[in-house]
Amino acid sequence: MLDGPSASVAIVGAGPAGLMAAEVLSQAGIKVSVYDAMPSAGRKFLMAGKGGMNITHAEAFDTFVSRYAARRAELEPILKAFTPDDLRAWINQLGIDTFVGSSGRVFPTEMKAAPLLRAWLHRLRSDGVQFKMRHRWLGWADGALRFATPDGERLIQADATVLALGGGSWPQLGSTGAWTEILAERGIGLSPLRPANCGFETRWSDVFRQRCAGQPLKSVVATFRNESGEAFSQQGELTVADYGLEGGLIYALSALLRDAIASAGSATLWLDLLPDRSPENIVERLAKPRGKDSLSNHLRKRLGIDGVKTLLLRELLTVDEMNDPAQLAAALKALPIQLRSPRPIAEAISSAGGVEFAELDQNLMLSKLPGAFCAGEMLDWEAPTGGYLLTACFASGRSTGIGVVEWLRA
Secondary structure: OOOHHHOEEEEEOOOHHHHHHHHHHHHOOOEEEEEEOOOOOOHHHHHHOOOOOOOEEOOOHHHHHHOOHHHHHHHHHHHHHOOHHHHHHHHHHOOOOEEEOOOOEEEEOOOOOHHHHHHHHHHHHHOOOEEEEOOEEEEEEOOEEEEEEOOEEEEEOOOEEEEOOOOOOOHHHOOOOOHHHHHHHOOOOEEEEEEEOOOEEOOOOHHHHHHHOOOEEEEEEEEEEOOOOOEEEEEEEEEEOOOEEEOHHHHHOHHHHHHHHHHHOOEEEEEEOOOOOOHHHHHHHHOOOOOOOOHHHHHHHHHOOOHHHHHHHHHHOOHHHHHOHHHHHHHHHOEEEEEOEEOOHHHOOEEEEEEOHHHEOOOOEEOOOOOEEEOHHHEOOOOOOOOHHHHHHHHHHHHHHHHHHHHHHO
16 A cells, blocks of 8 residues: 555545545645546535525434434444534634524525635645546546546546545536446446435426416425324425425425335325414314305415415315315315425435445445545435535545545555
């Protein structure tokens, strides 16, 4: 093995995981080159920050790691070594302050990713990290890394490689998932890439779609029940899309809904449109005389139901159900919406699946390809939005960087 300035490491992928690995390695005195197919670094990172850069979450650590569900055991030691608090401290070292929002989500003070990325890239370049953009990875040839570049194909020799190529969502920003074929040819076990944190399709009528697409469904509780009858509920906000439903509330349940649809062909989401009212209170208010009021006015005056919620009731209930106070009250507390499919992975915020952890050692090195390490979203894990995705990408990149240093010095 090689060490110090004589060792060189190629990092493929200039997102948060790849850049964090580059930082660890360069600070260890190792020569680092970062390759990416895009013209500039951190394209998806910048896009994620356009609506407000949610970098991590301030909840208790045990709750935080529970968000990684089936992959908690694999990710917990990585996240313990670089906690959300560590991430905030690291950001502060770049001259960027953070704050905790009312939901517990953590944001940079400026709410943008660009200042953070600029400061980080400046520090990396100052530490000697070289960036090779417009280099699309094609795999290996005779032990060298193959890249397609504007000047033709290039072969790059490196003592170790970090693969941080992202998942399969937002391919226009670089996460194409093309690496799955390259690793599969090498016998690496992969879980298929699937959409995560995505919208879901249903069958709206043309009238409802035209009137309500883009409208928010605020302060509702969504519930999904699995085959065992176990219920998963969360309160928040949805948005009616022309194809179905999207928004943070359905993203939080997307893994359960996606897997249920894959198993049964569809999934039912139950919406409580009045989570702050009891069924008894709703029945009592609906039973009051309507007088000359239309049903819409009655719902608005007695329960505060109007707009898109009223139209959603009319979309999903029969006329008889709408005019029966008992059935209407039941629907207001548990309105069933049948979901038929998740939206394509290219539209998803993130993706599930990737390199199986059984293929990796404790340092995230591929056992079948000594010297090749993996980090970030290309690993087989998923998490909801709320800072969990980015935190695990940063932490896994750091863990991989440390693993490469240890391997080179072994």
